[in-house]
Amino acid sequence: MSFCDDLHLALGYEIGLYDINGNLKEGKDIGFKDVDGIEIGDFTFIRIGDNILSIKGKLSQDACNLVKLYFSFYKNKEAADVLQPLEYILKNDVSKEKLIGKFLNKTTMYIMCPIKYFNILESIYDGYEAELVKDDEGIYIVKEIENFEEEAESILEELKQEGANNVIIGSGRQVKGDYTIKNSAIHAKTSCLLAKNLGYNEGIFHIDKMILYGIISEGDMAKIDFYLNGGYENFYDVYRDKELINTAEELFRCHLNISEASRRLYLHRNTLLYRIEKIKAITGLDIKKFEEAVVFRTVISIFKLKRK
DNA sequence: AGTGATAAGATGGTCCCGCC
DNA sequence: GGCGGGACCATCTTATCACT
Numbered sequence: 521m522s523f524c525d526d527l528h529l530a531l532g533y534e535i536g537l538y539d540i541n542g543n544l545k546e547g548k549d550i551g552f553k554d555v556d557g558i559e560i561g562d563f564t565f566i567r568i569g570d571n572i573l574s575i576k577g578k579l580s581q582d583a584c585n586l587v588k589l590y591f592s593f594y595k596n597k598e599a600a601d602v603l604q605p606l607e608y609i610l611k612n613d614v615s616k617e618k619l620i621g622k623f624l625n626k627t628t629m630y631i632m633c634p635i636k637y638f639n640i641l642e643s644i645y646d647g648y649e650a651e652l653v654k655d656d657e658g659i660y661i662v663k664e665i666e667n668f669e670e671e672a673e674s675i676l677e678e679l680k681q682e683g684a685n686n687v688i689i690g691s692g693r694q695v696k697g698d699y700t701i702k703n704s705a706i707h708a709k710t711s712c713l714l715a716k717n718l719g720y721n722e723g724i725f726h727i728d729k730m731i732l733y734g735i736i737s738e739g740d741m742a743k744i745d746f747y748l749n750g751g752y753e754n755f756y757d758v759y760r761d762k763e764l765i766n767t768a769e770e771l772f773r774c775h776l777n778i779s780e781a782s783r784r785l786y787l788h789r790n791t792l793l794y795r796i797e798k799i800k801a802i803t804g805l806d807i808k809k810f811e812e813a814v815v816f817r818t819v820i821s822i823f824k825l826k827r828k
Numbered sequence: 829a830g831t832g833a834t835a836a837g838a839t840g841g842t843c844c845c846g847c848c
Numbered sequence: 849g850g851c852g853g854g855a856c857c858a859t860c861t862t863a864t865c866a867c868t
Contacts, residue, residue: 604850744833788862793832 522546522617523594526589533577540570550576558584568592587749606662607653610705616698623701625694626655627665629672630708632658632716633679639656640682644675658712660705672724686721688712691694698758710734732818737825744822752819754802759823767795768807772817776808 524535524547535547535643542552551563551574559565564575566584568591579587609619631641638654641661652662665671672689679687690711692704707727714733715725727734736744758764771781771792783790796807805812 790833790863791861798860 522615523591524548527575527590527592529579531575531579531583533575533579535576536574538574540572542572545571550574550577560584570577584603599736600755606651606660606701609702610653610660611655614702614769616700616702619700619702620698623662623695623704624697625664626662626701626704627668627694628692628701628704629665629668629675630690630692630705630706630712631661631675631679632690632709632712633684635659637679637682637684640679641675644678651768658709660708662701662705665694669724669727676722676724687722688713688715688722689724690730691724691726714825718821733821733825736818736822741826744826748819752803754804755816755819755823757802758799759820764795764799765820768799768816768820771796771807772813776810776813778808 523782524537527535527786528547534550536550536552537547538552538721539544539545542554544552553559553563553574554570554572555565555567557567558581558682560578562578564577564579564588566573566575568588571591573587573591575587598602606623608614624808631637635654635656635658638652638659641659642652645661645663647759648663650661653660653662668691672691675689676687690708690713692707692711693699695701695704711725711727711730714730715723719732758768767781767785770785771778773781773784778792778796782788785792799816800806803816805816807813807816
């Protein structure tokens with residue numbers, strides 16, 4: 521709830537908060553007038569510092585003074601919230617408006633691993649401008665990141681050397697504009713959780729590449745069922761066949777390059793083609809083709825994310 | 829280097845038959 | 849009836865070649 525929402529609830533009038541140039545900062549755009557003190561009419565305008573508060577209603581002088589008092593109290597409280605440490609922000613419900621601009625250009629990574637590795641991560645980032653916060657399932661790292669994949673690879677490597685297995689690293693986006701540190705942190709952890717639900721127990725996942733799975737995961741099951749209805753039953757035969765699923769996954773990892781995938785699977789290229797043909801016979805989809813590979817992967821992801 | 833087509837080899841399952 | 853050997857077939861894997 522913003523200041524204008526709160527005041528609207530209290531007074532029953534529509535409220536708009538403008539800067540001195542008439543730009544709406546929050547609330548409803550009900551009109552602006554540059555006044556020095558207080559102007560009371562059908563609309564009430566109150567100057568508070570570098571702000572003009574527009575109220576769609578007639579207030580008494582006393583009420584206007586109370587509003588001014590409430591404004592200063594509210595903004596001080598808001599300022600206090602914004603000054604809270606990162607841990608408070610990540611773990612509490614701090615409104616989006618209050619966070620805009622804070623941690624500008626920083627990105628959040630989430631390292632899903634046992635908390636005992638917190639000290640190791642701390643020592644890795646000792647001397648760097650980075651903040652670390654732990655929760656029940658892992659550790660947030662907030663810093664300016666140039667190349668997420670490179671940085672995550674090196675963290676993964678370090679943690680492996682320390683005996684950590686099954687580490688998943690997720691990343692949100694860089695904080696800028698309306699995209700806050702909280703958004704970045706939620707995205708980072710969500711990337712990890714989605715990857716885990718998709719069956720990965722290790723790896724590096726950026727939210728930019730997880731969008732499809734996020735939509736599936738959050739999506740309305742009734743609507744998803746509407747699109748699945750009457751088809752895709754045969755996909756279960758592939759879904760249950762570890763060998764076929766691994767074959768398809770490796771092909772996707774190799775960007776549909778048959779030769780590369782067969783090398784990585786230690787298979788003859790024709791063996792891989794044979795399996796791809798088998799998938800086609802079962803599902804009707806030729807996963808060598810981009811469009812059909814996308815459909816295949818989407819349906820399999822729905823099975824993984826929604827039918828566990 | 830990558831792809832498509834084809835042939836050949838390897839493997840595993842099923843069936844039939846003869847022997848105990 | 850139970851067991852082992854051989855034939856047959858389907859499935860899977862590999863090798864090769866021509867072509868882009």
